[in-house]
Amino acid sequence: MHSPAPFYPIGTPGIAWTDAERLQWRTGQTRHRSYADDVMARIEQLRRGFDVREYGDVTYEGVRFPLLAVRSRDWDDARPVGLVTGGVHGYETSGVHGALEFLERYATQYVGRVNLLVVPCVSPWGYERIHRWNFDALDPNRSFREGSGCGEAEALLRLVQPLRSRVLVHIDLHETTDSDESEFRPAKAARDGEAFEPGHVPDGFYLVDDSENPQPAFQQAIIDAVARVTHIAPADERGEIIGSAVVAPGVIRYPVRELSLCAGITGARYTTTTEVYPDSPRASSEQCNAAQAAAVCAALDYAIPHG
Template structure:
């Protein structure tokens, strides 16, 4: 386990400068290929959905087009349901789950809801299995109008015409062992702060918005996912990742304060999923299936509230 004192980049207690950032970038090796893994699946869906290119990232020698898929027969009288995945590129089932939902389940909602899905918000992070973007920024803490992360800014721009029209937004994530072995120590090192070890929960959980809690919505999702994979129990202090458990499988964050993805549309029903792919009790397919179950349960619930 790394600590801020032993993280191989930077000096303890000193925030990174450009030299440390350059060193960090040099060690981020491409481990998978967005153009081969993700884009062909999006292209294959173009017969059923309108594919929108909503931005392009240009990082050194790498460029990535950002894609969203929209219901082909968009009806302005219907509610809008938004699904986002891959905000943290390393969280694989967020990407695969969003795509699998479109491939296997989205058709049953035709004529009932307008769908918009951004399956891989951070392709540079996807390729390098990393939480951050090229600039060592966390996209899911930079969803604000003046934010420095281009992945976040592009999604905000795409969705700005829909502000106030989105009924539900579900953002698909994972909590992994690498959060403690790499990403939280890296964050402490980057910011020149002390690293305090945490505990990785074994199982699925949700993050509700503490400023707009929707407990029945969250529990409908947890109940559906529980048929697919196990739900994370709290630790000995009654917490999950340092936050008090407010209900079975649910914690809360101040979404707007943290500039998280689920705060960008003003949707009344929002949640962030967290799947645990490193559990000995789960498989990659199970994690992806859990994300699909969460999306379906979220849409099913909000349709009953109309």
């Protein structure tokens, strides 16, 4: 039997956090970077070729964060929608910058072929603090359901709701980092009053398919494209990646809607969650961003003709 991890500095082992522990956690968070400078400024430059819309906002301790979506200027309701989301976990940097790189370098290739809707940074407070959670110590990527109380997730749900039947493909850009094991999973265990069981961080890129709607050829097309940019994560000695069976090289599956994950918000035919490993000695930050952009292009290139 595992005992609760004794080392996490907040809370009492085996007892879920109350508001007091959440406040203690929040007080310890430090702002490391600027959403306005890093993200909003780049989105502003995209207004020359795209429509930029504020689809909501979150305000924490008097600081307002506008939530921004970038849309195709030639939007045509007769076309399917390609949805790209990044920064659901604010600390997963290449998810944000990979989405922006796709918009800046590749999105014009899809003019007239698909309606693009790109949300580069779903969780700006988490982006600034390089954290998985939002201000309320909630994980946005377990909160995509009505009544979750997560403002970032609820705003994205409202944005997407009118388009759900028209979304053909949704690619959600994420990272798996060493800090998942050193900070975020221990923090989650402490928050929930559960035991922390150490896991293994895979070295390389992988995808999470939807176990209720598997699309192996679609996932393979993305893996093939990304393999030209960075390395694909191998299975561990149990044939798994982060505790899930590897169903194809670099591919695992989750029940995305059951888990209230971002990839399940549309019911699109083609969905995937990317996972880049930025801490690998074999991958630079530029490669990680490029891998995310390549994954988006490959997802669209496969889905549009197969739609």
